Amino acid sequence: MPEGKAAKNRVHLDVRAAPGLHGEERMAALEAECDRLVALGATRIRRYEPAPPLGAGHIVLADPEGNEFCLD
Numbered sequence: 001m002p003e004g005k006a007a008k009n010r011v012h013l014d015v016r017a018a019p020g021l022h023g024e025e026r027m028a029a030l031e032a033e034c035d036r037l038v039a040l041g042a043t044r045i046r047r048y049e050p051a052p053p054l055g056a057g058h059i060v061l062a063d064p065e066g067n068e069f070c071l072d
Contacts, residue, residue, distance in 0.1 A: 012068065012069065012070075013069040013070070014058075014069070014070045014072040015033075015069060015070065015071050015072065016072055017029060017030055017033040017071045017072070018030050018033075018071075018072075022056070023050065026050070026056065026057065027049075027050065027057050030057070030058065030059050030071045030072075031059070033071055034059050034061065034071055037061060037071075038061070041063070041064045042061045042062065042063055042064070043061060043062045043064075044059065044060075044061055045060040045061055045062055045068065046059070046060045047059050047060075048060070056072075058070045058071060058072045059071040
């Protein structure tokens with residue numbers, strides 16, 4: 001679409017890039033996948049650090065059209 005982003009995404013994707021991993025090992029796997037996706041045209045937006053016991057950490061990116069998604 002030629003128009004810019006005017007509202008939140010209608011669909012939000014969480015891409016499971018580090019199943020079964022925890023802590024620094026998990027974040028390292030997410031960083032590696034983030035680097036791969038950025039090389040393919042994604043834009044890195046923000047990294048959320050792990051915050052146990054509920055937060056495992058994730059990285060927010062946007063596709064070339066500006067739609068956000070998370071590496072989780």
